Amino acid sequence: MSERRAGRLWRGVAALAVALLSAGARPGAAADAASAAQDAALKAAFVYKFAQFTNWESLAAGAPIVMCTAGDEAVSAALVDSLRGQSINTHPIDVARQGENTTWSACHVLFIDAGEVRRSTGGLSAIRTLPILSVSNGKGFADRDGIIELYVDRGKTAFAINIDATARSGVRLSSQLLAHARIVRDRDVK
């Protein structure tokens, strides 16, 4: 390439730059979808981590750990994505798909989306004494029968664990998990 051709190349680049800058200045609204997918992936990762630090006495060696979700299809999809073929100790992981007529009593882990918590308070109390690790991002979840509540603190994800609800359900949580949690008890409820 001669100097002149190189010069033309850079003029071309400059023209492209101007074109793109003006195109880019038009308002767009595609960011939120990506942001939502990211949120779901992060929630799914937390759910998986929580399961790794949980012990179900009723779980036979080699039996699958069943993970269920209610309300947020994206979290369910992210769980399927990340946990395909994975296992925890000797237990393979099954992700119960949305829409299938899953009975919650068959679940070991249940993620309930914030919107769903508001709708199904009754259903929640039905599982409070079953060995199900319930997780939700619903506000106040851990104050009302739920075991783990995900919340955002200064831009980062944190979680609260209701140890009374944990005891009622019969699942056992590792101290490593408790060490990272804000611990709440039933009597904290106003």
Add this chain to the structure above:
Amino acid sequence: MKRTRIRPPIAQLLLVTLGLAAVPSAALGQAQTNPAILSQMSIEDLMNIEVTSASRKEQRATDVAAAIFVITQDDIRRSGMTTIPDVLRLAPGVQVAQINSNKWAVSVRGFNSLYSNKLLVLVDGRTVYTRLYSGVIWDAEGLMLDDIDRIEVIRGPGAALWGANAVNGVINILTKSAANTQGGLVRADAGRSGTQAAVRYGGAIGSGHYRAYSQWTGRDESLIAAGTRADDRSRDLTTGFRADWTTPPGALLLEGAFTVGQARALWGNLDPETFAASPVSADPSESKGGHVLARWTHTRKSGATFQIQSFADVVRRQEPIADYSRHAFDIDSQFHTAIGARHDLVAGAGLRFIGEQLNGRVGSALTPPDDHSRLVTAFFQDEIALLGKRLAVTLGSQVQHDSYAGLGVQPSVRAMWSGFSRQRIWAAASRALRTPSLVDRGILVAYPPTPTDAGLPLFLSVVGNPAAKTETLVDAEGGYRIEIAAAASIDVTAFTGRYQHLQTQEVSAPVVEFVPSPRLVVATHFGNRLEATTRGLEISGHWTPLPAWRVDASYSAFRVAARLDAGSQDPLSALTDGNAPRHQWQLGVTFTPGAHATVHFAAFHVGRLASAGVDAYTRGDITAEFRLMGRLSAMVIGQNMFQAAHAEFTGDNSLLQGTQVARSASVRLRWTFR
């Protein structure tokens, strides 16, 4: 500083595309969408991911289009290597050749030399190349490998963002945050190639953390030929610290280190008046140097960040051919923000003062012997999301004013398409500049005499060119990456570059002189009369067929075609192969049978270096690490297993003699405590 702010997103891109299982915690400043990778992180790391509005911007920043490879701490550890140049062998498309026991030639995409001059190397945002010859004195950086978080190797020009000297590559070494090196570490390596001992302790200091460390390295002799030692021992001691405070919305980093070293080397005859047999042993090189760096980062609620960084460094070296000293001061600022939903802008400016002095001994001199230069830089980069974020276009340019070379503009345009799931396609065009070094402008080297047929001895000298020109590169590259679930990934890059005004050595007509004794004198002057076109292909990938197994492989092809300007008197330079092999490949296999052992095998093949006359070789390394009890581990390391000794490079026109690297075995003990 611009470098460090941009790094984490690029690292994430790699984590996503390569599906790396080990996620360096310092790379976790922002969130990402790959569930398979998120699920591998520790709960602490997950809790560190930003989920606020910042995530929108960072999400986009993961799609930076460049040929990049990340060497992680896990890679470094299982390689069994003890020096930075050796560790760089792990990256595809990087040429690493050991010259003697303590010197290396390192380059990316060719033009390799002990004095490689088109590469930018940064340690925690501090530029470590020397303006004397625009290269890196690798033995002056006694970095403790245990404390490196990762090394990002960017092949191709990075000048638009990184600035001066980022012509054919950028190597960005990032050490761990002090918060991630708490407690103590003691490591000792001993074996045929030398010994290394490192101690580090980290603790809390107010609301922050610190670490202090010291590392001693002793390198044993290489070989002249199998069985004959080369008298090129070296030793160095580095002592340093790093402290980090994070008090939202601000974060402060302070670090510093001091290195003293002594190195022997095999030299050619250094006395230009005698015919002494070559090679000869000379006095050792003595070096000392130190630096301090401070960086303040302020993050706004919107996610926008402002960063200001400054560093100062001092170097003093006494070499058999010259005494060299340098002091440099640099201040750099950077602002990064999202504008609307589509634009992600990074802009910054910097100022650097460098004072250097070279006093030649026998046979060499610099004119003028000291130099004070000033470099002013400014840059911007805008990443624009288009087509529903599937296409990201990045426009950027750096403008620099150098007190010698004047104004330089280094623009780049990059685009990445991520519309297909788990795949990325990118392309980039850039221009980069290599400004003349002090050596280019003012060196004089008088070589020792050579007998000739005419009866008169030939005295050859190399003379710098006060009017040396800036070398320019216009480069086009493109790549494709695919991630096959979390188990495998492939990354392919093709590039072509056009260099202009490359340095030549123009030979003047021989002159007969009679004083002090009859002789034929030939002077060669530096010119800028070479053009070259490079092209190449770089493929790398990893595969995890079973959880306990990991396979990493890469292949690089490189070609250079050079053309001389009419009138050039340096016909040899047109035949250069850039001191890079046409083909090089590597294969690494890691087997982790359980929590107590890791076995790693690696082979590195480097094709023949035709210009230098170095034969092809394959280096074979094997390491086995066993966790003995609690926090104590032992590693057995075998290096260069395939041959008793092999040459990797030559003295490369300098008076330094190339030697052979020997097969070696060593043992490493590593103990950590709280």
